[in-house]
Amino acid sequence: xxxxxxxxxxxxxxxxxxxxxxxxxxxxxxxxxxxxxxxxxxxxxxxxxxxxxxxxxxxxxxxxxxxxxxxxxxxxxxxxxxxxxxxxxxxxxxxxxxxxxxxxxxxxxxxxxxxxxxxxxxxxxxxxxxxxxxxxxxxxxxxxxxxxxxxxxxxxxxxxxxxxxxxxxxxxxxxxxxxxxxxxxxxxxxxxxxxxxxxxxxxxxxxxxxxxxxxxxxxxxxxxxxxxxxxxxxxxxxxxxxxxxxxxxxxxxxxxxxxxxxxxxxxxxxxxxxxxxxxxxxxxxxxxxxxxxxxxxxxxxxxxxxxxxxxxxxxxxxxxxxxxxxxxxxxxxxxxxxxxxxxxxxxxxxxxxxxxxxxxxxxxx
Amino acid sequence: xxxxxxxxxxxxxxxxxxxxxxxxxxxxxxxxxxxxxxxxxxxxxxxxxxxxxxxxxxxxxxxxxxxxxxxxxxxxxxxxxxxxxxxxxxxxxxxxxxxxxxxxxxxxxxxxxxxxxxxxxxxxxxxxxxxxxxxxxxxxxxxxxxxxxxxxxxxxxxxxxxxxxxxxxxxxxxxxxxxxxxxxxxxxxxxxxxxxxxxxxxxxxxxxxxxxxxxxxxxxxxxxxxxxxxxxxxxxxxxxxxxxxxxxxxxxxxxxxxxxxxxxxxxxxxxxxxxxxxxxxxxxxxxxxxxxxxxxxxxxxxxxxxxxxxxxxxxxxxxxxxxxxxxxxxxxxxxxxxxxxxxxx
Numbered sequence: 001x002x003x004x005x006x007x008x009x010x011x012x013x014x015x016x017x018x019x020x021x022x023x024x025x026x027x028x029x030x031x032x033x034x035x036x037x038x039x040x041x042x043x044x045x046x047x048x049x050x051x052x053x054x055x056x057x058x059x060x061x062x063x064x065x066x067x068x069x070x071x072x073x074x075x076x077x078x079x080x081x082x083x084x085x086x087x088x089x090x091x092x093x094x095x096x097x098x099x100x101x102x103x104x105x106x107x108x109x110x111x112x113x114x115x116x117x118x119x120x121x122x123x124x125x126x127x128x129x130x131x132x133x134x135x136x137x138x139x140x141x142x143x144x145x146x147x148x149x150x151x152x153x154x155x156x157x158x159x160x161x162x163x164x165x166x167x168x169x170x171x172x173x174x175x176x177x178x179x180x181x182x183x184x185x186x187x188x189x190x191x192x193x194x195x196x197x198x199x200x201x202x203x204x205x206x207x208x209x210x211x212x213x214x215x216x217x218x219x220x221x222x223x224x225x226x227x228x229x230x231x232x233x234x235x236x237x238x239x240x241x242x243x244x245x246x247x248x249x250x251x252x253x254x255x256x257x258x259x260x261x262x263x264x265x266x267x268x269x270x271x272x273x274x275x276x277x278x279x280x281x282x283x284x285x286x287x288x289x290x291x292x293x294x295x296x297x298x299x300x301x302x303x304x305x306x307x308x309x310x311x312x313x314x315x316x317x318x319x320x321x322x323x324x325x326x327x328x329x330x331x332x333x334x335x336x337x338x339x340x341x342x343x344x345x346x347x348x349x350x351x352x353x354x355x356x357x358x359x360x361x362x363x364x365x
Numbered sequence: 366x367x368x369x370x371x372x373x374x375x376x377x378x379x380x381x382x383x384x385x386x387x388x389x390x391x392x393x394x395x396x397x398x399x400x401x402x403x404x405x406x407x408x409x410x411x412x413x414x415x416x417x418x419x420x421x422x423x424x425x426x427x428x429x430x431x432x433x434x435x436x437x438x439x440x441x442x443x444x445x446x447x448x449x450x451x452x453x454x455x456x457x458x459x460x461x462x463x464x465x466x467x468x469x470x471x472x473x474x475x476x477x478x479x480x481x482x483x484x485x486x487x488x489x490x491x492x493x494x495x496x497x498x499x500x501x502x503x504x505x506x507x508x509x510x511x512x513x514x515x516x517x518x519x520x521x522x523x524x525x526x527x528x529x530x531x532x533x534x535x536x537x538x539x540x541x542x543x544x545x546x547x548x549x550x551x552x553x554x555x556x557x558x559x560x561x562x563x564x565x566x567x568x569x570x571x572x573x574x575x576x577x578x579x580x581x582x583x584x585x586x587x588x589x590x591x592x593x594x595x596x597x598x599x600x601x602x603x604x605x606x607x608x609x610x611x612x613x614x615x616x617x618x619x620x621x622x623x624x625x626x627x628x629x630x631x632x633x634x635x636x637x638x639x640x641x642x643x644x645x646x647x648x649x650x651x652x653x654x655x656x657x658x659x660x661x662x663x664x665x666x667x668x669x670x671x672x673x674x675x676x677x678x679x680x681x682x683x684x685x686x687x688x689x690x691x692x693x694x695x696x697x698x699x700x701x702x703x704x705x706x707x708x709x710x
Contacts, residue, residue, distance in 0.1 A: 012573065015563040016407045019400035019556065023437070026555035035468075050407070055467040085467070092461050095454075096441035097411040141555065148582035149558040171666060181663060192562050194572045197406040201520050202567045205550070241586055249648050256652060263659060270666065323666065330659045337656035344649040346579040348642060353587070355638045359631050 008188060009044040011135055011153040015194045017051045018151065024053045025108030025141045033108045034122075036086045040099045041133050046153075047193070048137070049099045051106060052089050054082050078125040104134035111142045111251055112339050115185070115332040117325075123156050124164055135188060143339070146248060153188040160184050169322040181330040241350065252340050259333045266326040276318045284311050395508055395524040395548035396435040399556060401425070402512065402522070408441040409480040409514040418481035420444050420491065422458060423510060424465060424472040434475050434508055435551075440465060442477075451487040453494070476508030482521055484511070489541040492527050509543065524548040 017037060024033045035053035039046065086102060094100035104126055107119060119136060126134040140150035156164070159179050163169065168177070194202070288311060295305050405421065412419040425437040440461050444453040462474060477495045479488065488509070496507035506526040513521040527541040552560060561582075566574035577585070597619065603609040 014407070015566075016400065016403040018559050018563060019403050020438075022556050022559040023398065023400050026553065029555075053468040085464070089464055092457065092464065095457060096408065096443055097413070098441075144558040145555060146579075148577050148579055149562040151562075151576055181660075190576050191573050192566055192576065194563060194566050195407065195410050196572070197410060197514055197520065198403060198563070199567050199572055201402070201406060202564050204519055241583070241590070249645065252652075253648060256655060260655065263662070267662065326663065326666075330663050333659045334656055337652040340649050340652040342579050344645050346583045347645055349580070349583060351638060351642055351645075355634065358627075358629065358634050 007044060008041065008046050008133055008135070008155070010046070010191060011137075011188045012045050012047045012191045012193045013137070013151065014039075014047075014049045015192060015198050017048050018149070018192055020051050020053075021106050021108070021137065021139045021151070022144070022149075025139045028108060029141045030110055032118075035106050036089070036102060037104050037106055037135075037137060038090060038093065038098065038100055039103045040101050041103065046103055046133065046135060046188075047099070048103060048135075050093065052093075054105075055085060078122050102134070104136055106137035106139060109138050109140045111255055112140055112335045113255055113332070114138045114140075115328055115335055117328065119154075120156070120164070120184070120328065123154070124161065127156055127161060128165070137190075142248075142251070146343075151190055153190050154185045155188065157183050157186050164324075167322070169324040169327070170320045171323060174323055179327075181327040181334070184327065184331055248343060249340070252336060252343075256333065256336050256340075259329055259336065262329045263326065263333070266321075266329065269321050270326075273318055273321055277320075280315055280317055284315050287311050287314065393431075393506070393526060393546050394433045395510075395546055396433060396551045397510070397522070397524075397548055398425075398435065398437050399550060399552050399560065401436045401439050402550065404439050405478050405480065405510075405512050406514065406520075408439075409512070411441075412480070417446065418479050418483075420453070420477055420479045422462065422474065422495075423476040423478055423508060424462075424469070425475045426472060427475060427505060431505055436475060436508070436510070437472055438465070438469065439478060446487060451490060453491060455494075474502055475505075476502065476510065478510040478512060480512050480514045482511050482513040482523065484525070484543050486539055488543070489527070490539045492541045492543070493529075493538060496527065508546075510548075522548065 021035070024035060027033070033053065035051055037048045037051045039048040039050070041047065090100045090102055105122060107114060107122070119138075123134075123136045126136070135153045135155050138152045138154060140152075143150040159177060160183060163173070163177060163179055168174075288308065291306060291308055291310075295308070298305055401423065408419055408421055419441060421439050421441040423436050423439050425435045427434050442454055442458045442461070444451065446452075466472065474495075477491060479491075492507060492509055495509075496502050509525040509527065511521075511523045511525070524546050525543040526546055527543050529537050530540050530542045562574060562576055565577075565585075566572055600609060600615075601619070604611045
């Protein structure tokens with residue numbers, strides 16, 4: 001890559017890729033679907049022009065951290081077999097003039113629950129092995145079903161990459177690097193791009209020819225069966241006006257509760273660590289004091305002194321648990337909270353509209 | 366589609382069938398998913414400059430009785446065409462098919478597409494390859510989809526299946542009777558939001574659109590509805606003023622639509638509305654509280670060393686433990702509230 005200096009600032013996704021990812025994601029729902037995306041980067045914009053799904057394979061649990069992947073598809077992008085599959089596919093696509101550069105991978109998510117180890121490890125794998133200019137596209141199946149499409153692009157921040165490479169997630173290190181959970185993922189703005197042919201196709205798909213003024217329908221049945229009543233309007237999507245909100249909020253609450261649970265476990269772990277650390281340190285101090293008094297008495301008796309740094313061999317300080325999980329969890333909670341926010345803002349508007357409609361007199365108040 | 370042919374489709378032609386089984390003549394219906402069409406259009410854009418048309422393989426599912434074929438995805442296959450011969454990269458097609466089936470084990474080969482409306486001898490030749498035994502779709506008929514992508518004209522999609530013709534084996538190999546079959550473009554709920562985003566870019570100069578947030582999408586939808594209501598009320602007014610011809614059917618339709626508005630007591634609405642809005646706002650409030658608490662807890666966890674330095678570590682840890690306990694308790698309270706709230710909702 002010649003122009004490595006220009007950082008990626010935006011992602012441009014072809015309509016074809018959007019549709020392919022949606023198809024794959026909704027077919028595999030509610031399990032996670034993953035695949036590779038190909039394209040090229042032009043200046044600071046990454047153009048994604050094609051995609052293909054990864055086959056689901058069992059993968060040995062030899063990952064960075066020893067968490068066994070419960071869902072093989074979620075770990076697919078970094079599986080060895082898939083690296084070969086991807087290389088093969090890219091080679092094949094090159095023959096038919098597709099922009100055959102691997103520029104990342106995509107995954108499907110459910111209600112924004114994508115901030116987890118798998119995503120981080122996959123993206124790390126891509127950003128480390130391939131090159132810096134790769135993104136993870138996240139398509140949220142449940143949120144897209146709610147109305148508007150949810151497709152987001154993420155990268156790992158350089159700071160996080162550096163920390164993850166050396167697995168430095170103790171509080172001391174975090175303090176030094178000043179890495180916060182907000183800094184893990186960098187979101188890039190996503191833009192959808194249509195080719196000329198698709199633009200023309202969409203135009204055709206939308207409008208039954210409206211050239212001549214139509215005659216008035218003869219009967220109700222004729223009206224209901226006319227092509228105008230049936231023609232589907234693609235944009236805007238009237239599903240947005242739906243008032244059913246409880247399932248969404250309920251699901252979100254469930255997920256939030258889960259996250260709180262995880263947070264509790266993490267906190268408890270950390271507290272446990274701190275208690276044992278304090279205990280060990282108390283022991284060490286006691287030992288040191290004892291050694292000192294012993295040495296003092298030995299000095300009084302003119303005996304050779306005992307070494308005072310032996311405690312390093314005798315006592316072992318407990319290992320500090322990695323803060324990574326709790327950081328990810330915090331990021332996840334932030335994600336949920338923002339999701340609830342944006343949802344609530346739309347919903348309250350809708351609800352006031354309904355109220356105003358049904359009780360026309362009270363709007364002025 | 367702009368140019369939909371209307372034809373009566375009584376029975377499909379007799380395809381090549383295995384000896385002994387009764388030939389099926391049930392009508393065949395082809396369903397095309399938008400992403401398949403999109404990838405055909407994409408392939409057409411990426412053809413070599415000297416190529417008139419490009420071809421590729423159609424993959425999808427076949428209903429159990431074989432009367433419906435759903436085209437789900439496609440891949441491009443390289444081919445070269447001169448005036449007197451055609452060469453299709455069979456090796457490529459085979460490899461690609463194997464790769465594709467690895468990732469989509471449920472899909473099968475259903476046919477092929479070309480990006481020109483023309484049907485010629487080569488079409489028949491390729492069609493016979495795709496519908497043949499062994500690698501082809503045999504005993505099912507292969508579907509041939511043509512999508513014309515000529516500049517300046519409408520995109521025209523047609524679906525065909527074929528029947529063998531020809532008196533001798535040699536003639537039969539490069540001829541086929543293509544019979545048009547009806548098709549429809551069908552998209553599911555999940556694809557709707559995607560198509561919306563894509564369609565919103567259709568009038569933009571640079572053919573690009575950003576992804577909307579929930580509230581923006583809502584705004585657009587409401588504006589559109591308001592526009593439609595305006596149109597209807599204009600029409601009704603002009604009918605009342607006797608400027609436009611009246612229509613009983615239209616009036617009936619509008620009346621039916623108006624009757625859809627529910628009749629509810631104002632007090633009920635007031636109560637339900639207040640209950641619901643409170644629920645929603647409480648959830649939002651709590652979600653944000655949780656977020657703040659998480660952030661606070663994280664800050665405290667990583668900020669501890671600055672408080673007391675190395676020696677004060679144990680002490681400050683103890684203090685913080687207390688703080689955390691308090692927080693945990695608060696979290697518990699929140700949770701109770703929340704579950705009560707959910708029960709109400």
